[in-house]
Amino acid sequence: MIIGKDMDHTATELPLVKMEEITVRVGSQLLFEQTSWEIKNGQQWAIIGGNGSGKSTLAEAICHKVAVVRGRILYYFDGGHNHNGQARPFFNRGEIVMISPETHRDLMQQQGGYHQARWQSIEGEDSPTVSELLTGHSIERISAFDVTPMKISEEVYRRRREKAVELLGIDYLIARKILHLSNGEGRKMLIARALMQSPKLLILDDPFSGLDYASRDALQKAIDTLLSDGTMRLLLITPREEEIPAGITHVVRVDNAQIVDQGPKEEMLGPAPESPGTTATPAAPPTNAGARQHYVVQPESDKVGPVLVDIKDSTITYNGVKVLDGIDWRMRQGENWAVLGPNGAGKTTLLSLILADNPQAYANDITIFGRRRGSGESIWEIKREIGWVSPELQVYYHRETSCRHVICSGFFDSVGLYQTCSPDQAQIAQRWLNELGLTHLADRPLGTVSVGEQRLVLLGRALVKEPALLILDEPCQGLDYGHRTRIIDLLDQLCRQLPVSLIYVTHHFDEMPQAITHILKLERGRVKQAGTREAVLGW
Numbered sequence: 001m002i003i004g005k006d007m008d009h010t011a012t013e014l015p016l017v018k019m020e021e022i023t024v025r026v027g028s029q030l031l032f033e034q035t036s037w038e039i040k041n042g043q044q045w046a047i048i049g050g051n052g053s054g055k056s057t058l059a060e061a062i063c064h065k066v067a068v069v070r071g072r073i074l075y076y077f078d079g080g081h082n083h084n085g086q087a088r089p090f091f092n093r094g095e096i097v098m099i100s101p102e103t104h105r106d107l108m109q110q111q112g113g114y115h116q117a118r119w120q121s122i123e124g125e126d127s128p129t130v131s132e133l134l135t136g137h138s139i140e141r142i143s144a145f146d147v148t149p150m151k152i153s154e155e156v157y158r159r160r161r162e163k164a165v166e167l168l169g170i171d172y173l174i175a176r177k178i179l180h181l182s183n184g185e186g187r188k189m190l191i192a193r194a195l196m197q198s199p200k201l202l203i204l205d206d207p208f209s210g211l212d213y214a215s216r217d218a219l220q221k222a223i224d225t226l227l228s229d230g231t232m233r234l235l236l237i238t239p240r241e242e243e244i245p246a247g248i249t250h251v252v253r254v255d256n257a258q259i260v261d262q263g264p265k266e267e268m269l270g271p272a273p274e275s276p277g278t279t280a281t282p283a284a285p286p287t288n289a290g291a292r293q294h295y296v297v298q299p300e301s302d303k304v305g306p307v308l309v310d311i312k313d314s315t316i317t318y319n320g321v322k323v324l325d326g327i328d329w330r331m332r333q334g335e336n337w338a339v340l341g342p343n344g345a346g347k348t349t350l351l352s353l354i355l356a357d358n359p360q361a362y363a364n365d366i367t368i369f370g371r372r373r374g375s376g377e378s379i380w381e382i383k384r385e386i387g388w389v390s391p392e393l394q395v396y397y398h399r400e401t402s403c404r405h406v407i408c409s410g411f412f413d414s415v416g417l418y419q420t421c422s423p424d425q426a427q428i429a430q431r432w433l434n435e436l437g438l439t440h441l442a443d444r445p446l447g448t449v450s451v452g453e454q455r456l457v458l459l460g461r462a463l464v465k466e467p468a469l470l471i472l473d474e475p476c477q478g479l480d481y482g483h484r485t486r487i488i489d490l491l492d493q494l495c496r497q498l499p500v501s502l503i504y505v506t507h508h509f510d511e512m513p514q515a516i517t518h519i520l521k522l523e524r525g526r527v528k529q530a531g532t533r534e535a536v537l538g539w
Contacts, residue, residue, distance in 0.1 A: 015076050016041050016233055017062055017201065018087070022071035024061045027448050031057055031257035034071070039201075039235070041076075044227055046236040046248045046265070050480045051452030054257035055237045056100065059203050062235070063098050064090075077200045094139075094151075097194045100205035100237075101451045101478065104186055105395045107178065127179035130170075130189050134161045139197060157196055164192040167222045169215075180318050183391040183474070184210040184343035184507075191219070198232075205237040206451070209477045210391060212342040212507045220245055239452060239480040241269055305333030306370065308469055308501055309354055314364035316349055316525075323349045325525040333468075336495055336502035336515050338533075341522035347505050348392065350522070351471055354503070356382040369468070383413040387462030390473035394454055399447025403457045406446055407432060410461035425464070432460040437486070452478040459487065466498065473505045488513050 017039045024031050031054055039045055047055045060066045062073065074087040077095050132138060136157030140150050165171050170188050173181065181189065187210055194202055204223075208216045220243075226232050227247025236248060244251070244265070251268035253261045261268065309331040316324040324346045331337055339347050352358035353366055356379035366373045368382050387410065396415050397406060405417040407429045412419050421429065433439050436456050441449050446457065455478055462470060472491075476484045488511060494500055495515035506512060519536035521529040529536050 014041050015039070015074070015087075016043075017076070018074045019061070020071050020074065022061060022068050022073060024057065025067045025069045026057060027445070029257075029448075030069070032061065032259070035259055036071075037252065037259060037262070039233070041233070042249075044234050044236075044247055044249045046238065046244045046251045047254060048238065048241055048244075048251060049254040051239065051456075051478075051483050052450045053255045055239075055254055056102075056205055056450065057257065058252075058254055058259075059098060059100075059205060059235060059237055062201070063096055063203065065098070091200075094197050095200045096203065097197050097199040097201075098203035098205065099187075099190045099194050099207065100203075101209070101391075101394075102205075103190055104183075107186065107190065108392075108395045127177045129174070130176050130178065130181070131174045133178060133189065134165070134174075134193055134196060136196075139193065160196040160198065161192070164195040167195070167225065168192050169218050176321075177319065180323075182210075182344050182348055184212060184215060187211065188215065188219070188343075195226075201233045201235060203235045203237070206239065206478055207236070208238070208240070208243050210343075210474060210507070215343055216243075216507075223247065239478060244269070305335070307331070307367070308333050308369060309503075310367040311350075311353065312365040314353065314361075314366060316346075316353075316358065316360050316364075322525050324353075327525075327527060329520060329527060329530060331501070331503070331518075333499075333501055335518050336513070337504065337518045337520055338512055338516045339503060339505045339520045339522065340507075341528070344524075345522040346525040347522055348390065348473060349525075351388075351390070351473055351503070351505070354469075354471065355386060355388060380413065384465070385468040387465065387467035387470045388473075389455070389458045389462045389471075389475045391477060392473075393458060394451075397446055397454075397458075400445045402443050403438060403446055403449065403453075404429060404433065404442040406457050407460040407464060410464040428464050429460070432463055435490070436460050450478075452480065452483060455479060456483065456487070463494075467500060469501050469503065470494070471503045474507070475504075476506070476508070476511045484511060491515060 015038055019035055019037045021034045021036055023033045023035070047058060049055045057066055061068055072089055074089060075091045075095070076087055077091060078086045078088070136150055136152060136154045139157065140152070165174070168188050168191060170185070170192060173185055173189060176185075178186070178189075187207065191204070191207060208219060211219060223234065223245045224247050227234060227245065234248070236244065238244060248265055250263065251265050252259055253268065307330060309329070311327050311329045314324060314327045315322055327350065339350065341347050349358065353361045353364070354368060356368070356373075362374045364373075369385055371377045393415070398416055401416055408421045408425065409415070409417045411421065411425050433442050436459065438453070438456055438460065441453060441457070446454055449457070455475065459475060462472070476487055479487065491502065491513045492515045495502060495513070502513070502515065504513065504516060516533055519529065519531065519533050520527065521536065533539070
């Protein structure tokens with residue numbers, strides 16, 4: 001129901017969505033057994049809880065994206081002041097829209113079937129633009145052969161698009177190919193598409209994840225605008241309580257796939273109870289010293305480590321747009337760099353050059369581990385020395401791959417496990433499962449664990465081979481406070497105890513490990529600043 005500012009108090013107290021003693025099934029597990037919960041017309045809700053607590057599953061039950069095997073969910077979307085007899089056990093298409101990391105994953109998999117597709121110019125030729133996805137035809141048409149009349153005119157969608165684009169500040173993305181959007185840019189485009197549908201209930205699962213500071217601030221203001229004018233009901237899911245907008249009126253806390261508390265926001269947002277095991281200090285990291293020798297360039301002097309990455313005057317262009325423009329950057333062994341910059345600054349494209357995923361590297365002057373790209377090295381020789389975590393990698397793993405196999409695939413730099421691990425490799429993988437607190441998830445399919453837990457699994461994948469260079473693109477994205485602390489502490493221990501150098505991308509200063517020694521700031525594809533942490537940040 002769309003409610004105006006002048007809706008009376010009685011109407012706002014009527015139900016919008018009601019759960020009556022439901023139980024849902026995910027795989028073979030029964031979750032949220034006999035759960036009852038009601039969202040009223042005048043309420044704006046947030047769901048909070050730790051990673052793996054069931055936040056997203058509860059919201060997916062509302063959308064019937066998971067099986068409701070007992071009880072029922074009623075929807076009061078037909079309007080009017082008297083809902084007697086108007087409840088439905090179903091909702092119509094477009095009445096509920098959910099934007100989540102899974103939504104983003106599905107979109108990117110439609111545009112490219114494998115990770116490197118994003119960097120192949122030829123792969124992007126058939127990819128639609130943002131403008132083409134932000135149309136009524138794209139929203140309403142299930143397939144290219146759908147010839148049914150549109151429910152809403154294209155002109156209405158056009159006006160809604162103008163408002164959504166202005167609200168989110170993404171007019172600069174309109175002509176861009178979907179395949180070439182950064183993680184944060186893709187998230188903003190999906191939210192604009194959701195707003196164009198004017199749903200009765202908008203569900204945003206971790207919407208600030210992957211956004212830079214300015215974009216988070218803009219989205220906060222956009223959400224506050226939507227909430228203040230009373231035209232939309234919102235259900236927000238977040239692992240960070242500080243991200244809950246001012247207009248949220250009620251909060252429900254979940255843990256262990258149960259609702260453990262709910263009520264008005266001002267009563268709920270006291271200190272959250274810590275989940276067992278999420279803040280324990282990690283033990284010393286497992287090592288595989290002596291298993292093989294890393295490629296080592298002889299130091300230029302006793303004080304200066306060898307050059308690991310050397311990029312000279314490099315430019316990457318897609319469809320006439322310079323994503324990187326004249327980049328000069330050098331990283332030496334023993335240095336730990338944080339790469340900072342707004343969404344679309346070129347951070348992930350820079351990483352693709354180092355990871356040997358971007359074919360345009362051959363047209364530039366790029367040297368990795370002492371060998372210039374194009375001098376006869378294989379990409380596997382480069383990848384063997386690098387551990388890597390990123391939102392993009394998470395997109396392309398098959399949902400049925402077990403968490404254990406995801407970690408083991410790190411030995412072979414494959415997206416999936418296609419070779420048999422040796423007993424020693426299997427033991428190392430198990431040690432990382434233990435270290436990251438993932439033992440109980442070892443044999444669960446990746447797609448059945450939370451997005452935050454998936455990120456921890458991918459970190460284990462990056463660490464099993466004890467890489468010379470660890471590249472982490474927003475490794476704490478989607479993690480709750482306890483898991484963020486655990487990962488940052490672990491990285492600091494790794495950098496102290498092992499001969500590993502770090503490239504770390506983040507939009508949150510509170511997620512930056514103490515081990516970071518240098519900062520590279522990018523803006524619009526160019527180097528804005530590069531130097532020691534103290535020189536660039538002042539601390």
